[in-house]
Amino acid sequence: MGIQISPSILSADFARLAEEVAVISEAADWVHVDVMDNHFVPNLTLGLPIVEALLKHSALPLDCHLMIEDPDRWAPAYAEAGAKSVTIHAEAAKAPIRTLRMIRAAGARASLALNPATPVEQYEDLLGELDMLLLMTVEPGFGGQKFLDVVLPKIHRAREMAKGRDLDLWIQVDGGVSAETIERCAEAGADVFVAGNAVYGAEDPADAIRELRALAEAKTAHPKPIGFGRG
Ligand code: DX5
Ligand code: ZN
Numbered sequence: 001m002g003i004q005i006s007p008s009i010l011s012a013d014f015a016r017l018a019e020e021v022a023v024i025s026e027a028a029d030w031v032h033v034d035v036m037d038n039h040f041v042p043n044l045t046l047g048l049p050i051v052e053a054l055l056k057h058s059a060l061p062l063d064c065h066l067m068i069e070d071p072d073r074w075a076p077a078y079a080e081a082g083a084k085s086v087t088i089h090a091e092a093a094k095a096p097i098r099t100l101r102m103i104r105a106a107g108a109r110a111s112l113a114l115n116p117a118t119p120v121e122q123y124e125d126l127l128g129e130l131d132m133l134l135l136m137t138v139e140p141g142f143g144g145q146k147f148l149d150v151v152l153p154k155i156h157r158a159r160e161m162a163k164g165r166d167l168d169l170w171i172q173v174d175g176g177v178s179a180e181t182i183e184r185c186a187e188a189g190a191d192v193f194v195a196g197n198a199v200y201g202a203e204d205p206a207d208a209i210r211e212l213r214a215l216a217e218a219k220t221a222h223p224k225p226i227g228f229g230r231g
Contacts, residue, residue: 001170001191002191002217002220003186003191003192003193003213003216003217003220004029004030004170004191004192004193005027005028005029005030005192005193005195005199005209005212005213005216006028006029006030006031006032006063006172006192006193006194006195007024007028007030007031007032007194007195007196007199007200007205007209008032008033008034008143008174008194008195008196008199008200009021009031009032009033009034009196009200010032010034010045010143010196011143011144011196011197011199011200011201012200014046017050017054017057018054018057018058020200021054021057021058021059021060022057022059023205023206024060024199024205024206024209025058025059025060026206027205027206027207027209027210027213028060028199028209029060029061029192030060030061030062030063030084030085030192031054031058031060031061031062031063032063032065032174032194032196033046033051033054033062033063033064033065033083034065034067034143035047035051035064035065035066035067035068035078036067036068036140036141037067037068037069039068039069040067040068040069040089040091040092040140041067041140041141042141043141043142048074048077048078048081051064051078051081051083052081052082055081055082055083061083061084061085062082062083062084062085063083063084063085063087063194064078064083064085064086064087065087065113065134065174065194066078066086066087066088066089067089067092067140067141068089068092069092070092071088071089071092071093071099072088072093072094072095072098072099075088075099075102075103076099076102076103076105076106078103078108079102079103079106079107079108080106083108084108084109085108085109085111085131085132086103086108086109086110086111087111087112087113087132087134087172088100088103088111088112088113089112089113089114089115089140090112090113090114090115090118090123091114091115091118093112096112096126096129097126097129100112100126100129100130101129104131109131109132109170110129110130110131110132111130111131111132111133111134111170111172112126112129112130112132112133112134113133113134113135113136113140113174114133114134114135114136114154115136115139115140116136116137116138116139116148116150116151119154120133120135120154120157120158120161121157124161127161127162127165127167127169128165128167130169131169131170132169132170132171132172132192133158133162133169133170133171133172134172134173134174135151135154135155135158135171135172135173135174135190136151136173136174136175137151137173137174137175137176137177137181137185138174138175138176139175140174140175143196143197144196144197144201145175145176146176147175147176147177147178147180147181148175148176149184151173152184152185152188153188155171155173155185155188155189155190156188156189158171158189159171159188159189159190160189170191170192171189171190171191171192172190172191172192172193172194173185173190173192173193173194174194175194177193177194177195177198177212178195178197178198178212179198179208179211179212179215182195182212182215182216183215183216183218183219185216186215186216186217186219186220187219187220191216191220193212193216195208195209195212198212199212
């Protein structure tokens with residue numbers, strides 16, 4: 001699949017969501033939607049009704065990141081509503097395998113998120129149940145936080161695990177991803193990049209996405225063949 005960029009609307013103007021999504025739709029691959037319930041994380045954002053409304057106005061597929069206490073109860077509904085990717089947190093799910101399978105059965109990509117301090121090793125056997133693994137590079141809850149370098153070795157280990165099992169697993173990073181940090185993430189093995197502040201805080205969000213993509217593509221271990229068939 002190569003490098004993909006999923007701008008987070010957490011940093012957009014919530015009163016103008018449809019327009020904010022339109023601004024990125026030429027340049028981005030996904031729209032990252034941060035659902036927070038003020039219990040799993042100390043912040044409250046939006047839920048299913050707003051996701052349903054946004055689905056009608058977005059030219060891009062929705063990548064819903066559920067930072068909520070009871071993902072087993074709510075996640076399948078996001079997939080049924082039409083979100084193309086649904087992420088649940090390992091720290092919150094009580095029956096992750098069942099919930100991930102329900103997400104897939106509803107036609108969406110199933111993804112599991114790990115907080116910075118949650119080890120990936122204990123989820124190794126679950127990787128085959130996943131279309132994407134989200135490795136948080138900040139403590140979840142807020143946009144605009146500083147990138148946590150301490151997560152980089154985990155990204156590398158997760159990529160090695162996926163390779164060892166011959167899995168086509170997308171590895172997403174979320175939190176503090178910017179022009180300063182994206183190359184390190186790509187080098188470590190991430191291929192899907194969430195960026196809130198780095199996109200919506202920029203003067204031209206579409207340009208910021210193109211810059212992030214170019215930086216990541218230059219560092220990825222699986223670059224597109226260059227010069228193939230030339231001369
Ligand atoms: C944080 C959210 C992120 C957030 C990232 O809990 O999951 O998606 O929007 O924002 P930046 O890119 O500004 O760190
Ligand atoms: Zn997120």
